[in-house]
Amino acid sequence: MNNFELETLLNGFLKPHLIKDYCPNGMQIEGKPEVIKIVTGVTASQALVDAAIEQGADAVLVHHGYFWRGEPEPIKGMKFRRIKALIENGINLYAYHLPLDVHPEVGNNAQLAKLLGIEQRGGLEDGNANSVAVWGELPDAMTSDEFAALIERGLNRTPLFIDGGSDKPIKRVGWCTGGGQDYIDLAASKGMDAFISGEVSERTTFSAREQGIHYFGAGHHATERYGIKALGEWLVKNHQLDVTFIDINNPV
Structure with a gap:
Protein backbone atom coordinates (compact mmCIF):
# COMPACT_ATOMS: atom_id res chain seq x y z
CA MET A 1 0.00 0.00 0.00
CA LEU A 98 -6.44 10.94 21.50
CA PRO A 99 -8.18 9.49 18.42
CA LEU A 100 -6.89 6.09 19.52
CA ASP A 101 -7.94 6.67 23.12
CA VAL A 102 -11.57 7.37 22.28
CA HIS A 103 -12.29 5.17 19.27
CA PRO A 104 -15.38 3.06 20.08
CA GLU A 105 -14.00 -0.14 18.54
CA VAL A 106 -10.21 -0.25 18.81
CA GLY A 107 -9.67 2.60 21.28
CA ASN A 108 -7.69 2.22 24.49
CA ASN A 109 -10.76 2.85 26.65
CA ALA A 110 -12.89 0.39 24.69
CA GLN A 111 -10.19 -2.28 24.75
CA LEU A 112 -9.63 -1.89 28.51
CA ALA A 113 -13.36 -2.30 29.09
CA LYS A 114 -13.36 -5.43 26.95
CA LEU A 115 -10.39 -6.85 28.84
CA LEU A 116 -11.97 -6.25 32.26
CA GLY A 117 -15.53 -7.18 31.31
CA ILE A 118 -16.95 -3.70 31.93
CA GLU A 119 -20.01 -2.71 29.89
CA GLN A 120 -19.31 0.82 28.67
CA ARG A 121 -22.30 3.15 29.09
CA GLY A 122 -21.03 6.51 27.87
CA GLY A 123 -18.70 9.44 28.40
CA LEU A 124 -18.13 11.28 31.66
CA GLU A 125 -17.81 14.66 29.94
CA ASP A 126 -21.29 16.03 29.27
CA GLY A 127 -21.86 17.23 25.73
CA ASN A 128 -18.62 15.73 24.39
CA ALA A 129 -19.18 12.93 21.90
CA ASN A 130 -15.46 12.14 22.07
CA SER A 131 -15.13 12.15 25.85
CA VAL A 132 -11.67 10.97 26.88
CA ALA A 133 -13.03 9.74 30.21
CA VAL A 134 -15.82 7.16 30.14
CA TRP A 135 -17.90 5.06 32.50
CA GLY A 136 -19.62 1.71 32.62
CA GLU A 137 -20.86 -1.06 34.88
CA LEU A 138 -19.57 -4.42 35.99
CA PRO A 139 -21.90 -7.40 35.44
CA ASP A 140 -21.69 -8.14 39.17
CA ALA A 141 -20.61 -5.90 42.03
CA MET A 142 -17.15 -6.58 43.47
CA THR A 143 -15.17 -5.73 46.54
CA SER A 144 -12.11 -3.54 46.04
CA ASP A 145 -9.86 -6.59 46.53
CA GLU A 146 -11.77 -8.54 43.89
CA PHE A 147 -11.58 -5.64 41.44
CA ALA A 148 -7.85 -5.19 42.04
CA ALA A 149 -7.36 -8.91 41.35
CA LEU A 150 -9.37 -8.59 38.13
CA ILE A 151 -7.12 -5.75 36.95
CA GLU A 152 -3.98 -7.69 37.90
CA ARG A 153 -5.11 -10.74 35.92
CA GLY A 154 -6.04 -8.67 32.91
CA LEU A 155 -2.97 -6.43 32.73
CA ASN A 156 -0.43 -8.77 34.32
CA ARG A 157 0.60 -6.17 36.89
CA THR A 158 -0.53 -5.25 40.39
CA PRO A 159 -2.41 -1.93 40.35
CA LEU A 160 -1.76 0.83 42.83
CA PHE A 161 -4.88 0.96 45.01
CA ILE A 162 -6.01 4.05 46.88
CA ASP A 163 -8.87 3.23 49.22
CA GLY A 164 -11.69 5.73 48.98
CA GLY A 165 -12.98 4.65 52.38
CA SER A 166 -16.31 3.34 51.11
CA ASP A 167 -17.64 -0.11 51.99
CA LYS A 168 -20.06 0.01 49.06
CA PRO A 169 -19.36 -2.72 46.47
CA ILE A 170 -17.89 -1.58 43.16
CA LYS A 171 -20.45 -1.61 40.35
CA ARG A 172 -20.20 1.73 38.50
CA VAL A 173 -16.68 2.36 37.19
CA GLY A 174 -15.12 5.35 35.46
CA TRP A 175 -11.85 5.13 33.57
CA CYS A 176 -9.41 6.97 31.34
CA THR A 177 -6.33 5.11 30.13
CA GLY A 178 -2.85 6.62 30.31
CA GLY A 179 -2.39 9.88 32.20
CA GLY A 180 -6.04 10.51 33.02
CA GLN A 181 -5.86 10.47 36.81
CA ASP A 182 -7.32 13.96 37.19
CA TYR A 183 -10.65 12.78 35.80
CA ILE A 184 -11.20 11.15 39.19
CA ASP A 185 -12.99 14.29 40.39
CA LEU A 186 -15.41 14.18 37.47
CA ALA A 187 -15.96 10.47 38.10
CA ALA A 188 -16.72 11.15 41.76
CA SER A 189 -19.21 13.89 40.83
CA LYS A 190 -20.97 11.39 38.55
CA GLY A 191 -21.41 8.86 41.36
CA MET A 192 -18.80 6.30 40.30
CA ASP A 193 -17.74 3.71 42.85
CA ALA A 194 -14.21 3.47 41.43
CA PHE A 195 -11.95 5.07 38.86
CA ILE A 196 -9.12 3.54 36.83
CA SER A 197 -6.31 5.29 35.03
CA GLY A 198 -2.70 4.63 34.17
CA GLU A 199 -0.83 7.07 36.37
CA VAL A 200 -1.23 8.70 39.76
CA SER A 201 -0.49 12.15 41.18
CA GLU A 202 0.04 13.23 44.76
CA ARG A 203 -3.35 14.92 44.72
CA THR A 204 -5.10 11.74 43.53
CA THR A 205 -4.84 10.24 47.02
CA PHE A 206 -6.83 13.02 48.63
CA SER A 207 -9.37 13.20 45.81
CA ALA A 208 -10.12 9.52 46.39
CA ARG A 209 -10.21 9.66 50.18
CA GLU A 210 -12.23 12.86 50.47
CA GLN A 211 -14.80 11.95 47.82
CA GLY A 212 -15.28 8.30 48.74
CA ILE A 213 -14.18 6.84 45.41
CA HIS A 214 -11.66 4.02 45.04
CA TYR A 215 -8.73 4.67 42.68
CA PHE A 216 -6.75 2.07 40.75
CA GLY A 217 -3.54 3.15 39.04
CA ALA A 218 -2.96 0.38 36.52
CA GLY A 219 0.01 1.73 34.54
CA HIS A 220 0.16 4.19 31.64
CA HIS A 221 1.78 1.70 29.28
CA ALA A 222 -0.24 -1.26 30.53
CA THR A 223 -3.61 0.44 30.00
CA GLU A 224 -2.65 1.69 26.52
CA ARG A 225 -1.02 -1.32 24.90
CA TYR A 226 -4.31 -2.80 23.73
CA GLY A 227 -5.58 0.00 21.49
CA ILE A 228 -2.59 0.07 19.16
CA LYS A 229 -2.55 -3.74 19.12
CA ALA A 230 -6.24 -3.81 18.15
CA LEU A 231 -5.63 -1.21 15.44
CA GLY A 232 -2.94 -3.42 13.93
CA GLU A 233 -5.27 -6.40 14.04
CA TRP A 234 -7.92 -4.33 12.24
CA LEU A 235 -5.41 -3.58 9.46
CA VAL A 236 -4.61 -7.28 9.13
CA LYS A 237 -8.26 -8.41 9.10
CA ASN A 238 -9.69 -5.72 6.85
CA HIS A 239 -6.77 -4.77 4.61
CA GLN A 240 -4.52 -7.85 4.64
CA LEU A 241 -1.44 -5.91 5.73
CA ASP A 242 1.57 -7.50 7.45
CA VAL A 243 1.51 -6.11 10.99
CA THR A 244 3.57 -7.10 14.03
CA PHE A 245 2.90 -5.73 17.52
CA ILE A 246 6.05 -5.26 19.64
CA ASP A 247 5.56 -4.64 23.36
CA ILE A 248 8.54 -2.69 24.75
CA ASN A 249 8.44 -3.15 28.52
CA ASN A 250 7.65 -0.01 30.50
CA PRO A 251 6.88 -0.20 34.23
CA VAL A 252 5.24 3.23 34.37
Missing part, protein backbone atom coordinates in the same frame (compact mmCIF):
# COMPACT_ATOMS: atom_id res chain seq x y z
CA ASN A 2 1.21 3.54 -0.75
CA ASN A 3 2.33 5.36 2.40
CA PHE A 4 -0.05 8.29 1.90
CA GLU A 5 -2.92 5.93 1.09
CA LEU A 6 -2.26 4.23 4.43
CA GLU A 7 -2.48 7.60 6.18
CA THR A 8 -5.79 8.33 4.42
CA LEU A 9 -7.09 4.91 5.46
CA LEU A 10 -6.13 5.42 9.11
CA ASN A 11 -7.49 8.97 9.17
CA GLY A 12 -10.80 7.75 7.78
CA PHE A 13 -11.08 5.10 10.47
CA LEU A 14 -9.84 7.10 13.49
CA LYS A 15 -11.17 10.55 12.43
CA PRO A 16 -8.48 12.76 14.05
CA HIS A 17 -10.03 15.88 12.50
CA LEU A 18 -12.87 15.62 15.04
CA ILE A 19 -10.58 15.79 18.09
CA LYS A 20 -8.41 18.61 19.43
CA ASP A 21 -5.08 17.07 20.44
CA TYR A 22 -1.65 17.92 21.81
CA CYS A 23 0.31 16.56 18.85
CA PRO A 24 -0.08 15.96 15.11
CA ASN A 25 -2.03 12.81 14.28
CA GLY A 26 -1.28 10.84 11.12
CA MET A 27 2.04 10.58 9.29
CA GLN A 28 4.75 12.29 11.34
CA ILE A 29 7.83 11.10 9.42
CA GLU A 30 7.69 10.28 5.71
CA GLY A 31 9.52 7.16 4.59
CA LYS A 32 9.51 4.86 1.58
CA PRO A 33 6.47 5.11 -0.73
CA GLU A 34 5.46 1.45 -0.51
CA VAL A 35 4.39 0.02 2.85
CA ILE A 36 4.40 -3.76 3.10
CA LYS A 37 5.45 -4.51 6.69
CA ILE A 38 4.23 -2.49 9.68
CA VAL A 39 5.43 -2.60 13.30
CA THR A 40 3.05 -1.31 15.96
CA GLY A 41 3.85 -0.32 19.53
CA VAL A 42 2.75 2.03 22.29
CA THR A 43 5.59 4.57 22.04
CA ALA A 44 8.04 5.43 19.25
CA SER A 45 11.02 4.91 21.53
CA GLN A 46 14.50 4.13 20.25
CA ALA A 47 13.97 0.51 21.27
CA LEU A 48 10.84 0.24 19.11
CA VAL A 49 12.54 1.98 16.18
CA ASP A 50 15.51 -0.40 16.45
CA ALA A 51 13.18 -3.40 16.54
CA ALA A 52 11.37 -2.13 13.45
CA ILE A 53 14.69 -1.75 11.62
CA GLU A 54 15.68 -5.28 12.61
CA GLN A 55 12.38 -6.62 11.25
CA GLY A 56 12.72 -4.72 7.98
CA ALA A 57 9.58 -2.67 8.59
CA ASP A 58 8.41 0.00 6.16
CA ALA A 59 6.31 1.76 8.78
CA VAL A 60 5.94 2.18 12.53
CA LEU A 61 2.45 2.87 13.89
CA VAL A 62 2.19 4.07 17.50
CA HIS A 63 0.01 5.76 20.10
CA HIS A 64 2.77 8.05 21.39
CA GLY A 65 4.71 9.67 18.57
CA TYR A 66 6.68 12.92 18.39
CA PHE A 67 6.24 16.71 18.23
CA TRP A 68 4.22 17.25 21.39
CA ARG A 69 2.92 20.71 22.19
CA GLY A 70 5.34 22.53 24.46
CA GLU A 71 8.32 20.21 23.90
CA PRO A 72 11.68 21.71 22.81
CA GLU A 73 11.65 22.26 19.04
CA PRO A 74 15.32 21.61 18.11
CA ILE A 75 15.92 18.17 16.64
CA LYS A 76 18.96 17.06 18.60
CA GLY A 77 19.98 14.47 21.17
CA MET A 78 17.45 11.69 21.71
CA LYS A 79 14.95 13.17 19.25
CA PHE A 80 17.64 13.45 16.55
CA ARG A 81 18.78 9.86 16.99
CA ARG A 82 15.25 8.49 16.71
CA ILE A 83 14.34 10.55 13.65
CA LYS A 84 17.71 9.92 11.99
CA ALA A 85 17.23 6.16 12.34
CA LEU A 86 13.74 6.34 10.81
CA ILE A 87 14.83 8.51 7.88
CA GLU A 88 18.02 6.55 7.13
CA ASN A 89 15.99 3.34 6.96
CA GLY A 90 13.09 4.82 5.00
CA ILE A 91 10.57 4.04 7.74
CA ASN A 92 7.28 5.94 7.83
CA LEU A 93 6.07 6.96 11.29
CA TYR A 94 2.34 7.22 11.97
CA ALA A 95 1.00 8.26 15.36
CA TYR A 96 -2.52 8.58 16.75
CA HIS A 97 -2.97 9.89 20.27
Whole structure:
Protein backbone atom coordinates (compact mmCIF):
# COMPACT_ATOMS: atom_id res chain seq x y z
CA MET A 1 0.00 0.00 0.00
CA ASN A 2 1.21 3.54 -0.75
CA ASN A 3 2.33 5.36 2.40
CA PHE A 4 -0.05 8.29 1.90
CA GLU A 5 -2.92 5.93 1.09
CA LEU A 6 -2.26 4.23 4.43
CA GLU A 7 -2.48 7.60 6.18
CA THR A 8 -5.79 8.33 4.42
CA LEU A 9 -7.09 4.91 5.46
CA LEU A 10 -6.13 5.42 9.11
CA ASN A 11 -7.49 8.97 9.17
CA GLY A 12 -10.80 7.75 7.78
CA PHE A 13 -11.08 5.10 10.47
CA LEU A 14 -9.84 7.10 13.49
CA LYS A 15 -11.17 10.55 12.43
CA PRO A 16 -8.48 12.76 14.05
CA HIS A 17 -10.03 15.88 12.50
CA LEU A 18 -12.87 15.62 15.04
CA ILE A 19 -10.58 15.79 18.09
CA LYS A 20 -8.41 18.61 19.43
CA ASP A 21 -5.08 17.07 20.44
CA TYR A 22 -1.65 17.92 21.81
CA CYS A 23 0.31 16.56 18.85
CA PRO A 24 -0.08 15.96 15.11
CA ASN A 25 -2.03 12.81 14.28
CA GLY A 26 -1.28 10.84 11.12
CA MET A 27 2.04 10.58 9.29
CA GLN A 28 4.75 12.29 11.34
CA ILE A 29 7.83 11.10 9.42
CA GLU A 30 7.69 10.28 5.71
CA GLY A 31 9.52 7.16 4.59
CA LYS A 32 9.51 4.86 1.58
CA PRO A 33 6.47 5.11 -0.73
CA GLU A 34 5.46 1.45 -0.51
CA VAL A 35 4.39 0.02 2.85
CA ILE A 36 4.40 -3.76 3.10
CA LYS A 37 5.45 -4.51 6.69
CA ILE A 38 4.23 -2.49 9.68
CA VAL A 39 5.43 -2.60 13.30
CA THR A 40 3.05 -1.31 15.96
CA GLY A 41 3.85 -0.32 19.53
CA VAL A 42 2.75 2.03 22.29
CA THR A 43 5.59 4.57 22.04
CA ALA A 44 8.04 5.43 19.25
CA SER A 45 11.02 4.91 21.53
CA GLN A 46 14.50 4.13 20.25
CA ALA A 47 13.97 0.51 21.27
CA LEU A 48 10.84 0.24 19.11
CA VAL A 49 12.54 1.98 16.18
CA ASP A 50 15.51 -0.40 16.45
CA ALA A 51 13.18 -3.40 16.54
CA ALA A 52 11.37 -2.13 13.45
CA ILE A 53 14.69 -1.75 11.62
CA GLU A 54 15.68 -5.28 12.61
CA GLN A 55 12.38 -6.62 11.25
CA GLY A 56 12.72 -4.72 7.98
CA ALA A 57 9.58 -2.67 8.59
CA ASP A 58 8.41 0.00 6.16
CA ALA A 59 6.31 1.76 8.78
CA VAL A 60 5.94 2.18 12.53
CA LEU A 61 2.45 2.87 13.89
CA VAL A 62 2.19 4.07 17.50
CA HIS A 63 0.01 5.76 20.10
CA HIS A 64 2.77 8.05 21.39
CA GLY A 65 4.71 9.67 18.57
CA TYR A 66 6.68 12.92 18.39
CA PHE A 67 6.24 16.71 18.23
CA TRP A 68 4.22 17.25 21.39
CA ARG A 69 2.92 20.71 22.19
CA GLY A 70 5.34 22.53 24.46
CA GLU A 71 8.32 20.21 23.90
CA PRO A 72 11.68 21.71 22.81
CA GLU A 73 11.65 22.26 19.04
CA PRO A 74 15.32 21.61 18.11
CA ILE A 75 15.92 18.17 16.64
CA LYS A 76 18.96 17.06 18.60
CA GLY A 77 19.98 14.47 21.17
CA MET A 78 17.45 11.69 21.71
CA LYS A 79 14.95 13.17 19.25
CA PHE A 80 17.64 13.45 16.55
CA ARG A 81 18.78 9.86 16.99
CA ARG A 82 15.25 8.49 16.71
CA ILE A 83 14.34 10.55 13.65
CA LYS A 84 17.71 9.92 11.99
CA ALA A 85 17.23 6.16 12.34
CA LEU A 86 13.74 6.34 10.81
CA ILE A 87 14.83 8.51 7.88
CA GLU A 88 18.02 6.55 7.13
CA ASN A 89 15.99 3.34 6.96
CA GLY A 90 13.09 4.82 5.00
CA ILE A 91 10.57 4.04 7.74
CA ASN A 92 7.28 5.94 7.83
CA LEU A 93 6.07 6.96 11.29
CA TYR A 94 2.34 7.22 11.97
CA ALA A 95 1.00 8.26 15.36
CA TYR A 96 -2.52 8.58 16.75
CA HIS A 97 -2.97 9.89 20.27
CA LEU A 98 -6.44 10.94 21.50
CA PRO A 99 -8.18 9.49 18.42
CA LEU A 100 -6.89 6.09 19.52
CA ASP A 101 -7.94 6.67 23.12
CA VAL A 102 -11.57 7.37 22.28
CA HIS A 103 -12.29 5.17 19.27
CA PRO A 104 -15.38 3.06 20.08
CA GLU A 105 -14.00 -0.14 18.54
CA VAL A 106 -10.21 -0.25 18.81
CA GLY A 107 -9.67 2.60 21.28
CA ASN A 108 -7.69 2.22 24.49
CA ASN A 109 -10.76 2.85 26.65
CA ALA A 110 -12.89 0.39 24.69
CA GLN A 111 -10.19 -2.28 24.75
CA LEU A 112 -9.63 -1.89 28.51
CA ALA A 113 -13.36 -2.30 29.09
CA LYS A 114 -13.36 -5.43 26.95
CA LEU A 115 -10.39 -6.85 28.84
CA LEU A 116 -11.97 -6.25 32.26
CA GLY A 117 -15.53 -7.18 31.31
CA ILE A 118 -16.95 -3.70 31.93
CA GLU A 119 -20.01 -2.71 29.89
CA GLN A 120 -19.31 0.82 28.67
CA ARG A 121 -22.30 3.15 29.09
CA GLY A 122 -21.03 6.51 27.87
CA GLY A 123 -18.70 9.44 28.40
CA LEU A 124 -18.13 11.28 31.66
CA GLU A 125 -17.81 14.66 29.94
CA ASP A 126 -21.29 16.03 29.27
CA GLY A 127 -21.86 17.23 25.73
CA ASN A 128 -18.62 15.73 24.39
CA ALA A 129 -19.18 12.93 21.90
CA ASN A 130 -15.46 12.14 22.07
CA SER A 131 -15.13 12.15 25.85
CA VAL A 132 -11.67 10.97 26.88
CA ALA A 133 -13.03 9.74 30.21
CA VAL A 134 -15.82 7.16 30.14
CA TRP A 135 -17.90 5.06 32.50
CA GLY A 136 -19.62 1.71 32.62
CA GLU A 137 -20.86 -1.06 34.88
CA LEU A 138 -19.57 -4.42 35.99
CA PRO A 139 -21.90 -7.40 35.44
CA ASP A 140 -21.69 -8.14 39.17
CA ALA A 141 -20.61 -5.90 42.03
CA MET A 142 -17.15 -6.58 43.47
CA THR A 143 -15.17 -5.73 46.54
CA SER A 144 -12.11 -3.54 46.04
CA ASP A 145 -9.86 -6.59 46.53
CA GLU A 146 -11.77 -8.54 43.89
CA PHE A 147 -11.58 -5.64 41.44
CA ALA A 148 -7.85 -5.19 42.04
CA ALA A 149 -7.36 -8.91 41.35
CA LEU A 150 -9.37 -8.59 38.13
CA ILE A 151 -7.12 -5.75 36.95
CA GLU A 152 -3.98 -7.69 37.90
CA ARG A 153 -5.11 -10.74 35.92
CA GLY A 154 -6.04 -8.67 32.91
CA LEU A 155 -2.97 -6.43 32.73
CA ASN A 156 -0.43 -8.77 34.32
CA ARG A 157 0.60 -6.17 36.89
CA THR A 158 -0.53 -5.25 40.39
CA PRO A 159 -2.41 -1.93 40.35
CA LEU A 160 -1.76 0.83 42.83
CA PHE A 161 -4.88 0.96 45.01
CA ILE A 162 -6.01 4.05 46.88
CA ASP A 163 -8.87 3.23 49.22
CA GLY A 164 -11.69 5.73 48.98
CA GLY A 165 -12.98 4.65 52.38
CA SER A 166 -16.31 3.34 51.11
CA ASP A 167 -17.64 -0.11 51.99
CA LYS A 168 -20.06 0.01 49.06
CA PRO A 169 -19.36 -2.72 46.47
CA ILE A 170 -17.89 -1.58 43.16
CA LYS A 171 -20.45 -1.61 40.35
CA ARG A 172 -20.20 1.73 38.50
CA VAL A 173 -16.68 2.36 37.19
CA GLY A 174 -15.12 5.35 35.46
CA TRP A 175 -11.85 5.13 33.57
CA CYS A 176 -9.41 6.97 31.34
CA THR A 177 -6.33 5.11 30.13
CA GLY A 178 -2.85 6.62 30.31
CA GLY A 179 -2.39 9.88 32.20
CA GLY A 180 -6.04 10.51 33.02
CA GLN A 181 -5.86 10.47 36.81
CA ASP A 182 -7.32 13.96 37.19
CA TYR A 183 -10.65 12.78 35.80
CA ILE A 184 -11.20 11.15 39.19
CA ASP A 185 -12.99 14.29 40.39
CA LEU A 186 -15.41 14.18 37.47
CA ALA A 187 -15.96 10.47 38.10
CA ALA A 188 -16.72 11.15 41.76
CA SER A 189 -19.21 13.89 40.83
CA LYS A 190 -20.97 11.39 38.55
CA GLY A 191 -21.41 8.86 41.36
CA MET A 192 -18.80 6.30 40.30
CA ASP A 193 -17.74 3.71 42.85
CA ALA A 194 -14.21 3.47 41.43
CA PHE A 195 -11.95 5.07 38.86
CA ILE A 196 -9.12 3.54 36.83
CA SER A 197 -6.31 5.29 35.03
CA GLY A 198 -2.70 4.63 34.17
CA GLU A 199 -0.83 7.07 36.37
CA VAL A 200 -1.23 8.70 39.76
CA SER A 201 -0.49 12.15 41.18
CA GLU A 202 0.04 13.23 44.76
CA ARG A 203 -3.35 14.92 44.72
CA THR A 204 -5.10 11.74 43.53
CA THR A 205 -4.84 10.24 47.02
CA PHE A 206 -6.83 13.02 48.63
CA SER A 207 -9.37 13.20 45.81
CA ALA A 208 -10.12 9.52 46.39
CA ARG A 209 -10.21 9.66 50.18
CA GLU A 210 -12.23 12.86 50.47
CA GLN A 211 -14.80 11.95 47.82
CA GLY A 212 -15.28 8.30 48.74
CA ILE A 213 -14.18 6.84 45.41
CA HIS A 214 -11.66 4.02 45.04
CA TYR A 215 -8.73 4.67 42.68
CA PHE A 216 -6.75 2.07 40.75
CA GLY A 217 -3.54 3.15 39.04
CA ALA A 218 -2.96 0.38 36.52
CA GLY A 219 0.01 1.73 34.54
CA HIS A 220 0.16 4.19 31.64
CA HIS A 221 1.78 1.70 29.28
CA ALA A 222 -0.24 -1.26 30.53
CA THR A 223 -3.61 0.44 30.00
CA GLU A 224 -2.65 1.69 26.52
CA ARG A 225 -1.02 -1.32 24.90
CA TYR A 226 -4.31 -2.80 23.73
CA GLY A 227 -5.58 0.00 21.49
CA ILE A 228 -2.59 0.07 19.16
CA LYS A 229 -2.55 -3.74 19.12
CA ALA A 230 -6.24 -3.81 18.15
CA LEU A 231 -5.63 -1.21 15.44
CA GLY A 232 -2.94 -3.42 13.93
CA GLU A 233 -5.27 -6.40 14.04
CA TRP A 234 -7.92 -4.33 12.24
CA LEU A 235 -5.41 -3.58 9.46
CA VAL A 236 -4.61 -7.28 9.13
CA LYS A 237 -8.26 -8.41 9.10
CA ASN A 238 -9.69 -5.72 6.85
CA HIS A 239 -6.77 -4.77 4.61
CA GLN A 240 -4.52 -7.85 4.64
CA LEU A 241 -1.44 -5.91 5.73
CA ASP A 242 1.57 -7.50 7.45
CA VAL A 243 1.51 -6.11 10.99
CA THR A 244 3.57 -7.10 14.03
CA PHE A 245 2.90 -5.73 17.52
CA ILE A 246 6.05 -5.26 19.64
CA ASP A 247 5.56 -4.64 23.36
CA ILE A 248 8.54 -2.69 24.75
CA ASN A 249 8.44 -3.15 28.52
CA ASN A 250 7.65 -0.01 30.50
CA PRO A 251 6.88 -0.20 34.23
CA VAL A 252 5.24 3.23 34.37
